[in-house]
Amino acid sequence: MQNSFMFGVSVGESFAEYILWDGSKTIAAKRAYLTRENLKNSLQQFVAAHKDKEISKAFVSLRISEKLMDYKLSGAVAHVTTEGFENWLELRGCSGSALTSSELHFSVRERIQASGEIHQALANEELEGIAAKLQLMEIKKVCLHFLHANINPAHEKQAQEFFQSKNLEVFVPEKTENQDEVTRWRKNALNATISSLFQDLKKDLVEGFKDVVPTDKIYFVGAEGEVFQDENHKRVGSLFASYSALGFQYQDSKVDVLHLGLEDFVLISPNSWSDIWESPWGKVENKSLKIRSLGIQPTLGLELNDFKHFDFNNRSEGWEPGPMSFGRGQKATLMDLWVENAKVAKLEGLQDRMIPAGVQKFKNSLLALIKASHDRNLETDKVIKDLQSLGMQKIVMESLMHRQNKKIKVTGPLADLFSNGFKKDAGASFDKEDFAEARAVIAVGMKAKV
Template identity: 55%
Template sequence: MQNSLLLGVSVGDSFAEFSLLSDSNSLAQKRVYLSRENLKASLTQFVAPYKDQQIAKAFISLRVPKKLLDHRLSGSVAHVSTEGVEHWLNICGSPEHTLTNKDLQFSVRERILADGQIELPLQTEEIEAIAAKVQLMDCKKVCLNFLHSATNPVHLELAKKIFQEKGLEVFVPEKSDNPHEVSRWTKNALNATLSGVFAELKSELYAGLESAIDKKDIHFLDSAGDLFQDETQREVGSLFASLSALGLADSSNNADILYLGLEQFALISPSQWESAWQSPWGPVEVRRLKTHTLGIQPTLGIQLNSFGRFDFSNQQEAWEPGPMFLGRGQKMSLLDLWSDNNKLSKISGLEDRVSAQGIQRFKNALLTLSKISSLRDTDLHHLTKELQSLSVQRLAMESRLRRQTKKLKVTGPLAPLFANIFKKDPHTTIIEQEFCESESTALWGAQALKGAL
């Protein structure tokens, strides 16, 4: 009898990874570039050769594109709050990032004190009037944030019931001991914003696996390392699930992990946890492994600083259209510096995508920028090597300063390009065989499921 298989799936902003494991050993892996390949079709194609073998369980870490955290791209959500605190979310975030349209912000005259006593009862007429306005605006989702509702949820439950009776989808903050109202409310608002996109992706994944595995055997992972299936309001926790899986699947737990992924460079501390995420929308209550996003990222833009010297911007360029070496991008990014390196074109997900025309366009752009720089260095080879060295040294220094343990493990698809600087460090181990997000999702998912049984 053949051993049953485990399937790990990690969906990121621009790439998706699939891994099949047999007895914890990698059997097959694939990475797809989502701007060029369909998620459902790619997943179906990946599992097709194994249809005669039993895929016992599938574990999925699902991260939606960051741009869809904007309500203007992911659909409208009405926000209903206690009168007097209806602007708290906007105040605690940045002016550039809002979670709803101003026309969909409502307040109600109700008040529950910190000890749970009702000072001002909720009037059902107010909720019904807001529900009518929301329906007229063709909005389907309502986010409720009432002051001190964690202590006494009576008003919250009443409002939720009325909105649901009107056919609206209602989001309420999770119950917790966290006294910081705004961090709970921001998480609730982000869950509501992402719910539609999250549901669509889940549906696409279910369809891609329909012929290979029963839906009841498909589990999703959140940032705390917990599994869920059809539960709602788990969207924010899913944003960090793959990074938590990378740390949790490392059974030794005695070294920090520097993950050099195509979409992000992150330093993960497997033995430490944090309870909040300082997001652009303000603090968000979310339990996850302690993770530091490095200043050097794979798609950072290249520019001249105020001294007229080459430097990297603080903004990442998107993978759609992507770095210039892919042929469609119009802006230089850090990875373009390695466009002539054969190792780049061999990375899973980028095979056969490196464009000679795109590489030449990058070189022309770099040369043009050099002519107006203070250095005026027209030796492209020398300039490229200098910028490569600058980026790798910054990466190494930041990871050394930020890591929580003496030991460090370096892995990820871009490790072959960036990890050489760590080879002389006796406390650093470079994992030659890539330990990818989908594989760690499967390994930790299996452990989490076993522990839950």
């Protein structure tokens, strides 16, 4: 039916997938390399090509780069806590990365007991002083972290209403069963930190869908399979939405999902849940399907190990600047090993992205490593084949060791590239159709209550 058309959008750090769905199958699809095409324009082009279709809804998963989640890039956020607990965001498992400037930590004399009884009332006079300072510093966002507010939110609501009356955007921890204040507060702080980035990306999406999908019909998918629009406490969960969506499709099939995407290689366990995200800022409350990042990744760098043999290092170079073969990268990566493979050249989003100068630069880099290696007589082609085989073996072995079901479904744009490695794996099967993330986002959105 005409009104059953839907858009599915999966936005990653460097790539975005768009599909048009008719209720049973993909009608059209596109992958945009966001380093070369921005989100708004690439989406507008895709939408314009299908403007004759009447769209009922659009479902979106939105992943934000951890590099951009630094408060120095995302905008300053003030934090108001119970007096004596100003440093709790930096407790337990924090790697040293700060979530805000120390100048924006404020505390108030208020106290609610673990029983929920108010021990010391919150005075608006203290909030007045903080609001005046924030106005002078031109701070627009504030997080409230009051001890035991999960049990009795009276002071939290009082402060929220007060700061909102001062035209500040206020973030409070989501009420959950989790009694660990540190992980709850840290999630709230990250929700506030990425708020501006999220809104900017949402603005691009809204403009991309202009005149085709009304704003109130654009839904974001969360990590638990829910959909949302403006709830600011859901944004951290959306970072894991596309991978959780891939797993939700197989919850009744007793099969794990190995997604070999352009940005990440992840193993998803559809029947297991994780309540904590081990983030660069420490442990964060975040419920999603269990998602394991493999030790080998698409842009993992190549190097000589301590024995002067070729190996992969522990650093992913990412797609910005990307593999050397794409012209801007400065270090050889796993993706460079397949630069002359016809399957890579045909991948949607990568066509015509590899340049001859970049390919030659990669081969020159590899030759330099060969001369410094234990065996200086190696041929470049042999090194490439050996490293391809090593990468494939690592992927297959890790998927065997950590899967929770005997069967595994391999998805993603690079799935076919590594298919030979799974020939002896009787439990492995392949999703041959590309754009698995965007399709999964639509599947989850269709089941969610909107």
